[in-house]
Amino acid sequence: MKTFLLLFVAFTSLAWADGLPTVPYLWLEGNAEVEKKADLVSLRFKLSATDMEVSKANSAVQTQALKVFALLKAVGIADQDVIAGDIQSDAEYDEPRGEGPRGKLRGYRVQREFTVKVRELVQFPKLVNDIFAANVRYFDGVTPEYSKAKDTEQEAQEMAIKDARTAADKMAGLSGMKVDSVWAISPIPFSQIQRQMLGEFSYPVASGPAEATKAESAPEYRIAPVTFFRTVQVIYLISPAK
Numbered sequence: 001m002k003t004f005l006l007l008f009v010a011f012t013s014l015a016w017a018d019g020l021p022t023v024p025y026l027w028l029e030g031n032a033e034v035e036k037k038a039d040l041v042s043l044r045f046k047l048s049a050t051d052m053e054v055s056k057a058n059s060a061v062q063t064q065a066l067k068v069f070a071l072l073k074a075v076g077i078a079d080q081d082v083i084a085g086d087i088q089s090d091a092e093y094d095e096p097r098g099e100g101p102r103g104k105l106r107g108y109r110v111q112r113e114f115t116v117k118v119r120e121l122v123q124f125p126k127l128v129n130d131i132f133a134a135n136v137r138y139f140d141g142v143t144p145e146y147s148k149a150k151d152t153e154q155e156a157q158e159m160a161i162k163d164a165r166t167a168a169d170k171m172a173g174l175s176g177m178k179v180d181s182v183w184a185i186s187p188i189p190f191s192q193i194q195r196q197m198l199g200e201f202s203y204p205v206a207s208g209p210a211e212a213t214k215a216e217s218a219p220e221y222r223i224a225p226v227t228f229f230r231t232v233q234v235i236y237l238i239s240p241a242k
Helices: 054-074 121-133 149-174
Strands: 002-011 025-036 040-051 087-093 105-118 138-145 177-186 226-240
Touching: 025 149, 040 054, 040 121, 054 087, 054 105, 054 121, 105 121, 121 138, 149 177, 149 226
Parallel strands: none
Antiparallel strands: 002 025, 025 226, 040 105, 040 138, 087 105, 177 226
């Protein structure tokens, strides 16, 4: 866990943007990073079949899907933790030689995507083996997650606010000033607010090594921790300390 200050700007009068304070103020950015050990993972894979008749390719995929559903049910994966709604089909041709037609039709490929949330990490290594044993050829990856993500995001937000206030008190003190009040606080730069009052903003998530979770008679996997990063920008009004 770590916090750090990225930006400090001090103004004493109206600056480059309309709407900023006309009295002395500090403009700072506070940041916080909270790392949690992953306690669940999401698996992503595809079922696929190719046939000269698209209906037969679809039938093969749906038959395989039934086997996967039965496998997941047998290990206790809840229905709400399985997403298998997307299905795609496309014609496949031989590679063309230079400019010209696409070549001979090789068949129709039908694919169905699965996302499976595994809440018991001890099941994860064997489950991966079982999925491959069910003739699943396309595995898209594993995403580590944390079950109390919302609480941790709030924790990181509060830490970022405290980080900004600590820096403000220090900066003001070194300048012979004191913090009077918060004039504005935002998770995005104030310069963007005038251009976009509402919008979607993502926060970077980092990962690193974590303790391994093992299952008997299964390969060893090391699940990365989940890192929550939050940023806030705060404008503090300040005045002489004396």
